[in-house]
Amino acid sequence: MPPSKTRRSARPGRGNHAKEAEVPTGKQAVLYARVSSREQEREGFSIPAQQACLKKYASDNGFAIVQEFIDVETAKKTGRTAFTQLLALLKKKGAKAPVVLVEKTDRLYRNLKDWVALDEMRVDVHFVKEGIVVSEESRSSEKFIHGIKVLMAKNYVDNLSEEVKKGMHQKCEEGHYPGMAPIGYLNVREGGRSLLATDPERALLVRNLFDLYDRGEHSIDDLAEYAQQSGLRGKKGGLLGSAVIHNALRNPLYAGQFHWGGKSYVGNDPALITWALFERVQARLDGHPYTRGRSHDFAFAGLVTCGHCKGAVTAEIKKEKYVYYHCSTRCQREAFVSEAKLAAMFAAAVRPLKLPEDVREAFLASLKDSRRDIEVDVRARTVAAQARLERVTRLINAAYEDKLEGRIDDAFFNSKRSEWETQRAEAAEEIQRLTRVSAKSLDTAIYVFELANRAYDLLISREPRDQRRLLEILLSNSVLAEGKLTVTFASPFDQLTEPTTGPETENGDPGSPDRRHSVWSGRQDSNLRLLGPKPSALPG
Template sequence: MRPTTNALKPPGDGTTLPSMAGAVVYIRVSTKEQTENLSLPTQLRACEEYCRREGLDVLERFREEGESAKTADRTELQRLLAFCRTNKGRVHFVVVFNLTRFARDKYDHFALRSYLQSLGISLRSATEPIDDTSTGKLMEGVLAAFAQFDNDVRSDRTRAGMKAALELGRWVFLAPLGYMNAPRAMGKSLIPDPERAPLVRRAVEEYATGRFTKQQLLQQVTAWGLRNRRGQPLSSQAIGMLLRNQLYAGIVDVAEYGVRGRRGDFEPLVSEDTFYRVQAVLSGHTPSLAPQLQGHPDFPLRGFVRCESCGRGLTGSWSKGRSSYYAYYHCRPGCRGVNVTKARLETLFEKELTRLQPTAGYMRLLKESVLQVWKTRKESARADLARAERQAEAIQKKLDRLDEAFLFERSIDIDVYDRHAEKLREELTLVRIDRHATELEELDVEGILAFAERVLPRAADLWVQASLAQRQRFQQLFFPEGMTFDGRDFVGTAVTARAFNYLQPIEEGNKRLVDLTGIEPVTS
């Protein structure tokens, strides 16, 4: 005979249980190491013995091995809740070894317990006297509070240990982009990510030159292939955080733990000088190397053109001859790869600009093609928006009718209402997302094309006549990643701005033609 006790009545139900009430068992260990001893088998035996003693039929067992105490990270707990929901009426009890195995936080405990009660399910502990009586509920509250206290004590100890490690220069959190968390045996907390570290270093060093805005840098790092851990391009917020992160200069600084300016136990990706130049650029203050970084009016290509031998930007200076001074671009000390006169290098650069210049006829053709495609795209977008609006209105009307049927007509019950309302809200959300994706940014396409029609065919002349600042902006517009020089000529294929990707000349026999194939992909 099964013992009949008040403890085994379903919550809120004063009737006698069926001959065999259904139960599910939930057991958990909080660290990977505990999965290797008898903790789980011990918990399971105790829970199953409790069920046998109380006459409960164990429908399912859920084993949480080495998972976090956080509910969101506990896959088996989520499976248990789903099982209880889909087997409502069959499951009457959730049995745990003790309440610390169920939740470490009072809020989580009572939130879970309340959800189970809504399904007609009561919580039981194999080692603690809790039930649905007033005394049992009091005991449950006390035990839940002690579980949270135990978790808080552990948290305090963990926090103290983390602070001590930070004081020693160890990084105890997730590694930032460009680093990886190192195994403890290596004696370092971080090691450079072989794939991302060079790109992060390059991004910080390029921004330190003052030649880029954050948005321009974001476009550059995206073109270089820098991605976050999910394989997605960086956001504007992420590039800002990257530029301000002192870890890249080997500095551990965590104000929350009272740790400031500690030397890290890992290899910096950039020098402190570079890091603080970046902060000066971000704050709008003039960096200490401002004259060199901003350029000299006599040498507009300074820093923009790189030496093929060492990869560093060229500098420029005047050399005194017998009777006059001569201007030269040359590489920095330690490399003799480039030493070229100012006139020759700038003449070669003008030729590169001339090579990109489209004919007037081509510009007219480009303008007509772009405007036609833009008009077609706008018409298509308007049609998609109208369709999405109609769908959203139709779904909203269904929701309104559903509300009326439930609230005023009382023709449907709460379960039917919830099921249909949730489905309709999901559909409405998806339609709104789709509507947002179809919206086109408002652009003055005709104005942009008119500007391009005036500027692109005269790029070389405009560069020669422009001021230093205007020349540098032209250079960045035409060749955003700079150019490489081997001492005689520009080498490699310089990365041009997107507009020029569709104006590159191609050879066909003895004629220089312009390839029109680039128009369609970028404008349609």
């Protein structure tokens, strides 16, 4: 599709390519391409294909590409080298920044922090394969649909990560610690799985730390000195400080139990000490004023800031059953707000959310496009994993024939077979994981659709603790001052709020021309993870 009218271009000058000085204002562009891993680069998920597509689009629409940015790494975490360089260039160019050409939404950003960083630059971005141009002049409905695509891309990556975590939890259920080995242990592979084994050089020294502390004659600082004198070092050779030793003494893994994902498990990995010794050490440690857990978990704690001092709004219980919220510093000595009243304020704040009919139709079209893109990606990953599985199987069969014919000995065959069996198990597990991910890929979009249509009804029908989970998705900021609540909607819900007319109420300022930012505290979105949708929520 032809590009929309652009507002800015890069200024010719020092440091630009020679071709840039010849490009008319408004027709300069930068190209960005990315593959999500080095494995994808090797298997041909094709940076060159993205470059060819973008260069053809630039040629057809009269753009001159003045610089190219290429990333070959994961986008689950921010900090991509070329993407960072792209942001630096756009910031340097300011109001005369070139337009950005990229193949699809998930090529540019697959987490919300990247999206926010680029959005703040206010540049025109052309998503070539999607036929979309996002700019400052884009309609709110277009920005909303674009936000949905970003959320779906993030959700897809999160689903892949979740399936990895499921494997870790299964390992926990079998009694094996799934993380990196703590000091005194080593990670070893047995039967295609990573397990813990005692470190012959450090295990005895770690056990001595528990024995020495159990005597009641030594402080943790004394143990740090003992570790230094006995040669007990960290895995990278560094000295063990008091904090590291304190954490080790608190770790139940050494006594045959461990914590993972908020649960406790009885371990089948080798223990270095008895449980009785571990409990005695804990009793001695508990005799000191270490940090203690919170006694109460209030529904809206951490969601609201004070409009006067920007401090946290905290909660406390009155008469052993009523919950009230107030500024943690009591800066203005304002009246406390009951939890029920605060819940009503939140409900009134989300009531204006509306999904217009034209946006609804565009949303459904975007949903179909995103589903197709995800299915293509899952299919490509599955084919690659299946190819690895078949290749390793052929290697094992060929090596077995070589062993039978005496070309290789048993020791060599067994060592290689163990390595190949591990690779085969990993490939088979990835195929199963991708199958599960594909089935869940629409969860985010479906739930956003339901929230956009029924946010108020969903909120008032739930208890405060469940309301909090919805609010963490809908809102990025909430400010309480003079008994009134002002909220900032998170993207993309900020595109759906319509200003209303009328006097101020104690639930906020509905008459404000911009209800999104009466007060800004500068906090990052509290929690960008979406809840699972109801099966009946799929539109159409």
